[in-house]
Amino acid sequence: MSSLTTMQKTERAPSTLRLSARMSRLGTETAFEVLVRARALEAQGKHIVHLEIGEPDFDTPRNVIDAGINALNQGFTHYGPSPGLPELRQTIADYVGRTRNVSVKPEEVVVVPGGKPIMFYAIMALADEGDEVIYPNPGFPIYESMVNFVGAKAVPIHLREDLDFALDIDELASSITGRTKMIIINSPHNPTGGILTKRDIERIAEAIGDRDIFVLSDEIYSRLLYDGQQHFSIMSLPDWKDRTILLDGFSKTYAMTGWRMGYGVMRADLAAQVSRLQTNAVSCTASFTQMAGVEALKGDQASVDKMAAEFKRRRDYVVERLNRIKGFSCKMPKGAFYVFPNVSKTGWKSKPLADALLEQAGVAALSGTAFGAYGEGYLRFSVANSMDNIKLALDRVEEWTKKNL
Ligand SMILES: Cc1ncc(COP(=O)(O)O)c(C=O)c1O
Numbered sequence: 001m002s003s004l005t006t007m008q009k010t011e012r013a014p015s016t017l018r019l020s021a022r023m024s025r026l027g028t029e030t031a032f033e034v035l036v037r038a039r040a041l042e043a044q045g046k047h048i049v050h051l052e053i054g055e056p057d058f059d060t061p062r063n064v065i066d067a068g069i070n071a072l073n074q075g076f077t078h079y080g081p082s083p084g085l086p087e088l089r090q091t092i093a094d095y096v097g098r099t100r101n102v103s104v105k106p107e108e109v110v111v112v113p114g115g116k117p118i119m120f121y122a123i124m125a126l127a128d129e130g131d132e133v134i135y136p137n138p139g140f141p142i143y144e145s146m147v148n149f150v151g152a153k154a155v156p157i158h159l160r161e162d163l164d165f166a167l168d169i170d171e172l173a174s175s176i177t178g179r180t181k182m183i184i185i186n187s188p189h190n191p192t193g194g195i196l197t198k199r200d201i202e203r204i205a206e207a208i209g210d211r212d213i214f215v216l217s218d219e220i221y222s223r224l225l226y227d228g229q230q231h232f233s234i235m236s237l238p239d240w241k242d243r244t245i246l247l248d249g250f251s252k253t254y255a256m257t258g259w260r261m262g263y264g265v266m267r268a269d270l271a272a273q274v275s276r277l278q279t280n281a282v283s284c285t286a287s288f289t290q291m292a293g294v295e296a297l298k299g300d301q302a303s304v305d306k307m308a309a310e311f312k313r314r315r316d317y318v319v320e321r322l323n324r325i326k327g328f329s330c331k332m333p334k335g336a337f338y339v340f341p342n343v344s345k346t347g348w349k350s351k352p353l354a355d356a357l358l359e360q361a362g363v364a365a366l367s368g369t370a371f372g373a374y375g376e377g378y379l380r381f382s383v384a385n386s387m388d389n390i391k392l393a394l395d396r397v398e399e400w401t402k403k404n405l
Pocket residue numbers: 054113114115116117140186189190218220249250251252257261262
């Protein structure tokens with residue numbers, strides 16, 4: 001028998017992939033999956049308008065790009081400290097201190113690759129099996145995913161359209177138990193565009209009282225507010241700094257999604273633990289990216305206002321047109337760059353409707369259920385695309401509904 005035949009005979013059959021049990025509890029962010037499906041349709045020659053993914057269609061401001069290039073040329077190409085470069089931690093401490101009216105020290109800041117890792121790290125660091133974490137539903141899908149992943153219990157608060165998608169604080173109060181470890185809030189809110197006013201935040205704080213509960217406050221859209229709305233952080237309330245984990249970042253405000261940079265602000269002892277998780281996961285955020293972050297926060301802010309004004313213009317247009325489409329009705333979002341129309345009167349469930357719009361009308365949007373069970377009856381359209389593309393998308397949706405409803 002030749003040695004080749006012997007080898008063929010003993011070749012190992014592919015084994016079954018045996019994942020850890022926790023992997024079955026991990027969710028996902030559907031926007032990335034819809035993007036892949038839309039790209040596959042494009043590869044077959046179909047034209048798709050992309051309103052699924054949540055990223056500004058603008059370029060990163062020139063001064064920020066230049067700061068990144070300069071940093072590369074100056075040798076910021078090495079590892080840095082896990083919680084971030086001292087210069088950026090100080091800049092963030094000053095910025096958050098100024099915008100949230102609190103005193104923040106650099107050791108209370110952890111710089112991470114995007115805002116998302118703060119969810120991952122904070123939930124990982126604080127929530128044990130059996131603990132409860134209250135979160136908004138519909139809401140950013142990673143909250144629920146991470147809570148389930150670590151084996152804690154995800155307790156949804158239903159964000160209702162009749163309350164303009166603000167939290168029902170009575171429902172929140174009655175959901176708090178002795179096992180509640182964390183409450184996640186997000187204002188301005190993805191996907192609904194709802195906001196929490198100063199009064200709402202005060203009432204949330206009152207509902208929690210002096211219990212030992214952390215609030216993970218996702219403020220990534222805090223600079224994208226419309227119609228004179230003001231952002232208010234729970235961190236600004238007296239005695240709340242120690243119980244707040246503030247999540248913010250550069251992706252949305254400075255159109256820097258691909259740079260991967262965000263941050264958390266939290267009490268210094270927790271920051272040290274979050275930093276330890278970062279050492280285990282990715283070591284640190286890219287150094288030259290962080291130097292661009294210093295420029296983003298310290299440099300000219302005109303591009304932020306310009307971008308927000310353009311999002312507002314598109315929001316107004318989209319809401320007005322959606323409200324004229326049969327079966328659709330749409331509230332005016334107060335912040336972020338999404339619209340979240342109610343489509344229950346179309347007679348379609350959200351997911352098949354989003355699929356049909358993608359496949360038959362060439363418009364990529366997300367089913368409300370991508371944001372949790374209470375997203376049923378809604379679709380999410382991002383307005384982070386050019387006005388021409390938005391007009392085309394709405395023409396297509398309108399035409400499709402005329403033929404199919
Ligand atoms: C509510 C919310 N938080 C956090 C993030 C994460 O942002 P980043 O891309 O910086 O990780 C997103 C992104 O879509 C978001 O919508």
